[in-house]
Amino acid sequence: MDYRTRRSRGTEQLQYWTMRQILLVALFMHHRCLDLNGAAAETTELERIDSCGTRCSQGLQCKTKPSYFLPTQRQCSPEALNTSVSHNISLSTVMSCEGRQKCSLHLRVKTVLQLNESINGLYICTVTVGMMQNCQTVSFTRSSRARVSGQQVEVVNDCTEVSPSQRVQVTVITMFSSCSNSWTSTYKVPECTKEDLRRHVTECITGRISYNIKPERKELSITVSDMLEDHNYNLRLCYKGFICVGTGASTVIKKEEPVKTSTLVYSRPLPCLCIEGWSAVTDAPRVRVCPFKDHLKELWFGITFDPEEETLSWEPRCPVTAVVALCQIREGDICEDLPHASQNVSRNKITFTEVDPHPQLCVKFTVGSQSWTRCPFAHGKFKAWELVVSGQLGHEEVTIMSGIAATFSVALCVKSPGTDAYQITKTHTVHVEKNKGVGLNLAEDLCNSCVQVRRLGVKFAAKVIHCVQRCNQTPLLNDVIGSQASWDLTWVVAPAGVCLAAVIIFALVLHVMLTVYRRMKQKRNEDEKQKDPACDCVVPVLQSHLDGGILTPHQLLCGNTEKANLISE
Template sequence: MMRSVVLLLLVFSSYRARGEQIERIEECGVRCSQGLPCDGSYQISLQQCKNLSGGVTSDVFSNTSISTVMKCSGKQRCSLHLRVSTDLQINRHIRGIYVCMVTTGMMERCRIVNFSRASRGRLLNEQVNVKDDCLEVRSGEDVHVTLKTWPHICNVAVYRSYKVPGCRNSDIQRSVPGCITGRIQYDVDVEKKELSVSVSDMLEDKDYQLRLCHKGYICTGTGAQAVVEKENPKKKVTLKYSKPVPCLCIEGWSVMMDAPRVQVCPFKDRVEELWSGITFDPVEETLSWEAACQVDATVNLCELQEGGVCQELASSSQTIVKRKVTYSSVDPHHRLCMKFITKAGAWVKCPFSEGNFPAWEVTTQEGLRQLLVTSRVKTSLSLSKCAKTGAHECEDMETTVVEVEKFQTVKPDLTMDFCEASVCIKAKRTDVKYGVTTLYCPPPCSLSVSKSEGDDSEWQLMHVVVPVVALTTALIVVAVVTGIAMIVFQIKRIMKAAGIARLPGPHTDSFSSVTEASNSKTQLSKSVLFDICGSGSSQLKCGESSSLLNDSTKLLVEA
């Protein structure tokens, strides 16, 4: 409850500070009430105090107040002044007052307010209000004000402390050159990684500088910068960025000495971008992370388990020092991750989840009941045969240590019955400081054998049966073509020897002549067939030849 009240008071005071209107004056000066003529001038208060027997005390001052006013000569040309107001009881010993002010690192500055002798006599023992607003101050200053009588009477003074409104005050921010920072607006182009930045309410007679920087104890520039010239009507530039981290800010200021700066951070809520700077050296086996921004976080290595839970590894917790964390002697396993813990929450990043650095693996030789260990690095592995008792529990039965050379495969000396479904292998590197334990459960032997037999059948089908069938078909086709060619050749040879010419067409011969010629050709074909079958040199059977003979005879008749 108390904390809520304090927060409300802070918000209220901040709102008042930003929204408070500052009174404007055309000229500074001194004003006195009751028609008392008075004037003021700057003077150094070096006068020694005087002890008077009249009994003058500090009660002569009352209702003392301090405020801030602005003296302006233009829209953006205002200066801040301190207005000191007090009620003074006129005394015959008092001819005026000193208004003195001192700030940190500065000498005391004073003004003296004089009353005329005639006016003092007329208002003797009367209270007169005196105001002076000619002491110039800067925004946000802590000032100490002293009021003294003139001449200075010992032990007669009033002391006040005052805080000048700062540049957060909206009225001052628009009017005092030392507080005018300009207003920055931006648009983000994610694809091009560009920020389109526009500036408004900047000093009209000054150029404006813009840059990208990483905000920390100081804002360190990234190299991207630009100048908005005062003559530029658009007041717009483009800045390129490389990574949208939360500390990446746009910083702007007017091009002049001691100009105030304003910072706008477009990606302040993108905390997850901080955890992407993880690198791994496969030669040194070193895992490193370097933050792009200043951040308070604790880093741990952890082993990713089922359900997304990441179990922290012993002795792996580190606090960020100089934005960098390094782990040496690390096994690059896909379940080895980094956990980042901040006040805002926790994030887990697994740099090896894509399998970019697989150092070793345990497999089963295809078709055989043999365990194999393959490694891309020289390593030492602890292998334990275990009986699985739960989803993640496995009780050790037999353990052996295997030394594996670089790019070598080793057959561990472990007696295993692959037909036992509950038997698994636990494997972990023993030559590294940080690693995870892998549980490998071989497939059941029946599945392995059936898979092997299926693979053999498929191999035989593709590499034996198909080529044999193709070769046999090719031989049959060649034999048929060769047989037809030999029959045609024999017929032509016999016809040439017998002197048989082409028969005349039906336009000149009778039907009987055609019949005789056909019979003659039929007898000739049979004679050829007899010669071929009798010789035994043909590769075709006589039955097949008879079929060919009938076709040939038909062709001869048609001819």
């Protein structure tokens, strides 16, 4: 065998061993993962038992019988306890099943102790609320005690049936020949929320509800799975609170139906509106699913107002922890809270008294960091008064129109530069009769000033502000001067306009007359060129008289009068 052949075979062997090691590592990791998955699965399911009973360590024979009373106990001396100590008592829950959905729960009591011939046996007692004490006696035979004396033994009892979520007080008493030693603890049985219980324990089976929302039709399409076999299933809509109060929408899914689906109609998607389902058996557990639990905005409706009492109220349709406050809407949809106008609410009705129903007055609801604003008077249905502005910009007239007899605070104010704050310069009180109006005299107002109006005699009222954008009848002296200057300017401009119109008319008339004169002169010249040369005169006007039926010239302007007379004859 040459060198190249030996080298090639050595390389092949190295590759073989490398692949083998990789496969071994992969198999190890695979089994390790299976072990981990199995351990995880074990933690989610309870241990199953075929039958309950008491089991002792190999070599120790024990007998169990029921007992209705605890034995008379006598405290052991420390020396006796040092020679034989009971320890490592553990409590757990196991499951015994007769079918897929017919399983029961049992309490397992596991005791580990150092046995000697002076220990006769154990008492295991359980007590639950509303139930009688249940005790069992576990006794050791004399021969088996002698056989395993000095060894560590284990006693397991799992014949105490328990219910989900139950609290059990467990007492384990070690009986010596001349005394006893007791151990007591409280154990909580797993709840029905545990997946294993929900699927297999009859009293925990509620069924699984899934849904599909159809908002355009206000319908909930519901599907039920894992429901209790051989029983009908009930579905309904309810409002969740201390209890779930039904809305009237309900249905029954028959056990014979192959597809467990149904449809329920709702009116409003409130956060406390839930789908409730339960098997049609006595005291069946129920499951609730709330499809609209995040729809908090649906709660801020139902604000009512009594115009006679001037009382605003709101009652939550669902339990909610919120802060309700009155506020005034400003530019940019910012609602400023009114002072001392907020209340905390959870379930009870809230009320604000002596409220002025102005369109700018709103209600703000706050939950955590979220806020919603509703303005119940924005439509003007309960409008008690309003500020009416008429006239042109710069010459505005402001009037308070009121549908009730009320008193108002009218304040002249100026907006601070660069801020949204207003500085009040003067305040007046104005009384307005029912269905009448009162004009506000702003003669003392300044340029770019504002008027702030607020109704008096109520606790919660909006402050309505109107600002004059131009100089509007500023101080009284300037008002008079401005008015006089306006009239003087009128007397100057009006005559000037009349004179200018007269000049224009005169010029037009003169132009027409000159045009007519030129045309007449031109025509006269043309006539002179066409007349008879023997006569150098023209008869401009011929007045005729009827004289004996003969027409004679009244006046001749021609120079040859004789010739003219001859012709006349």
